[in-house]
Amino acid sequence: MAWKQRARMACGLALAGTVAACGGGNDTPAAAAPEQVGPGTSGAASKKVLLVGVDGATYSQLQSAMTQRTLPNLATLAITPAFTGGRLGTTTEQVPLDGPSWATVLSGSWVNRHGVTDDVATAGGLKTPSLFQYLRGAGASGSTQLRLGGATSAPLLPALLKADVTAGNLNSLRNCNADDNCVTQESVKLVQSGYDVVFAQFSAPGMAAAAQGFQGGGYATALSAFDQALGKLLAAVQARRQANANEDWLVAVTTSHGLDATGATTTVPAVQNLTTFIALNKPFNAALASNLAAAPANATTLAALPSEADLLPTVLAHAGVAVPAASHRIDGSPLTGNVGVRALKTVVGDTNTSLVLSWQNPTTASGDMTLLRDGVQIATLPAGTTSYEDKTLNAPASGIYRFNYTLVRNGVPASMLAQINYVKPIVLADTLRNNLAAYYSFETLPATDSKGTTTIGPWVPGTDGGSLSSDNFGGKALKVDSRIDAYQLMQSGADIALAPQFTIGFWFRSDCTQGNGTGEPILSNKDWTSGSNPGIAIGLWGNCSVSFNLGSGGKRDDIQGMTFSANQWTYLALSINATAKTFSAYVIDPVLGLQKTENKAIANTDVTKLNGLATKAWGLNDDATHAYVPNNGGALKGVMEFNDLAMWTRQLSLAELQTIAGSRQPLSTLNP
Known part of the structure; x- marks a missing residue:
């Protein structure tokens, strides 16, 4: 009922100059100008x-x-599982909610381009061209005569598309205000009257799931009713084809986002929540998708599937609209016809001055590939190439920069918006030697503390989950797989957590798969079944989020909300002044830059109990009990990587920490 009330409130967003269920104003600002595109080979009228x-x-x-044969109309289409939500731990990552998901469908881009972060942000509209802008601005003969329209049920869609109506990109848009029957009737009329593009959006299955989950029969009834509505639309298309032999129809069906096992919508980036589907009345390119494939069981399988961003370029390809590579800003690529590259992504190079691109080549190429940065060609690459390091960024100063890369293969462009926290080389602060109490460079295993005050190794001898991996300095790092065994750091001298001042800092890398809603310790000297238990915990949570927690038994203090990039080396630091009762936390990420909270009051925690279990032990990829996962249902074991782990018996300044991140040198170069 609350959902329907919100839908009624959305009447205030109804669009001027349209056929609307409840009327409205025309105060939506004009949308961004569409990119210039060239005509395709087929006449738009057909x-x-x-x-x-x-x-x-x-x-x-x-x-x-479909197994029970209750969706006969959807079953006539080719269907593939797909994903929404962007790429985990990157600037493309978006929450699995209606607003961001429909924005991706309609723009072919992720949140770092379209700007719709949640269901509330839809009122601002898309920050990138929409499907209708591309079609209207195609420059093809008769493009201005194209009739483009739709009918929507969910209240956020009129807000998302208001600028399109204002700009004349949509001839009509019916706001059906949570009435799916209205959507069916209006969309059938548009098809029958010869509209060139019809967008029909339904919401009853989502409303049924929100009301009672998948139980009670309401959801199944709503899903069946949607299929019947789809049948009416397909029948209208078929009638048009029979009456107009020159019409070539593409029918595409998708959903906004997945639901969890109970039928609920949550922002947790779980596989079920991120799994969607795409159905077409034309065959998918076999290199990209197969009909009714099994639901993805894990994040890796999911990431290999088509995405919702692929719908817009699929529609444009069918319409014969080609976006030139120099102005291409679309993250998806067509699911039919020729295949370009897939899974285009970037990571920041080890020196923070380059971007490393990688991609997949699903099919054989007909010739060399062309790589452009911000519309300018920077490389010609052999057909079999799957990676390229762009070392020519030449940014004028340290700071965050964004670059649009477009890679053309088989004549098909694919783009991505990359981001880097570019760092001009600086000198590692010599003061970092002062009060250094423990230091691990992790160049060899067993690891050795250069200060001789601590030892580090697996909790259980003979079950070593540690190995060496490549670090960000051309050397080695410690890779801890807690599925085998986590690591323990044991102090032989005074407990650093009881020093008047101390700082803990280290380089960290993770793919974020452990970061679910239960959390996982990165480094902890406490029993972390509760954050209020005595001690310190640095923890990994969903969406690549890091939390810094202090507790003393029933009371706690936290610094939360900082994030890092998946699979990138990020510097984490926690600094505590027990005398002044303040603490500071820092995350210095190669993509996102510096995040910090400095000198926050320790308002609740007894600083004399920061030594946690009082065993002088710290867990790496576990808490100090060595039983975090068994003690916390839903927690996940997995891989974390550590490098240049150091402890100081003083507070480090931000300037000192920035030299660690910016010098591109390990602390070992100071011979501490």
Whole structure:
């Protein structure tokens, strides 16, 4: 009921100049100008599109219903599982909610381009061109005569598309205000009247899941009703084809995002929540998708699937609209016809002055590839190339920069917006030698503390989960796999957690798969079944988030909300002044830059109990009990990497920490 009330409130967003369920104003600002595109080979008048969206049609339930043959109309289409949510731990990552997901469908881009961060942010509209802008600005003969329209049920869609109506990119948009029957009726009329592109968006399955989950029969009924509505739309398309032999229709169906096992919508980036589907009335390129494949079981399988960003370029390819590589800003690529590259991504190079691109080549190339940065060609690459390091950024100063890369293969462009916290080389502060109490360079195993005050190794001898990996200095780092055994750091002298002042800092890398809603210790000297237990914990949470926690038994203090980039070396530091009762936390990330909270009051924690279990032990990839996962249902074991782990019996300044991140040198070069 609350959802319907919000839908009624959305009437204030109804669009001027449209056929609308509840009227409205025309105060939405004009959308960004679409990129210039060139005409395709097919006449726009004969190429038509029916794009159908539905909230709540999660892939697992869809598969089950199709097995029971209760979705006969959807079953006539080729269906593949797909993903939403961008790439975990990158600037493309977005929460699996309606607003960001529909923004991706309609723009072919992720949140770092379209700017819709949640369901509330839809009122600001898209910050990138939409499907309708691309079609209207195609420059093809008759593009201005194209009739583009739709009908939507969810209240956030009119807000998302208001600028398109204002700019004339949409001839009509019916706000059906949570009435799926209205969507069916209006969309059938648009098809029958010869519209070139029709967008029909339904919401009843999502509303049913929100009301009672997958139980009670309401959800199954809503899903079946959607299929019946789809049948009416398909029948209207078929009638058009029979009456107009020159019409070539693309029918595409998708959902906004997945739901969890109970049917709930959450922002947790779990596989179920990120799994969607794409259905077409035309065959997928076999190199990209297969019909009704099994639901992805893990994040790796999910990431290899098509994405919702692929829908827009698939529609454009069918319509014969080609976006030139020099102005290409679309993250997806077509699912039919020729195949370009897939899974294009970047990481920051080890020196923080370059970007390393990587991608997959699903098919054989007909010739060399072309790489552009911000519309300018920077390289020609052999057909089999799968990576390239751009060392020519030449940024004028340290800071965060964004670059649009476009890679053209087989004539098909694919783009991504990369970000780097570019750092001009600086000198490692010599003062970092002062009060250094423990230091591990991790160049060899067993690891050795150069100060001789601590030891480090697996908790259980003979079950060593540690190995050496490549670090960010051309040397080695410690890779700890807690599925085998976590690591323990044991202090032989005075407990650093009881020093009047101390700082702990280290380089850290993770793929974030352990960072779910339960959390996982990165470094901890406490029993972390509760943050209020005595001691210190640096923890990994969902969305690559890091928390810094102090507790003393029933009371706690936290610094939260800082994030890092997956699979990139990031510097983490915690500094405590027990005398002044303040603490500071720092995350210096090669993509996101510096995040800090300095001199926050320790308002609740008894600083005399920061030594946790009083065993002088710290867990790496575990807490100090060596039993975090068994003690916390849902917690995950996995891999974390550590490098240049150091402890000081003083507070380090931000300037000193920035030299660690910016010098591109390990502390060992100071011979501490």
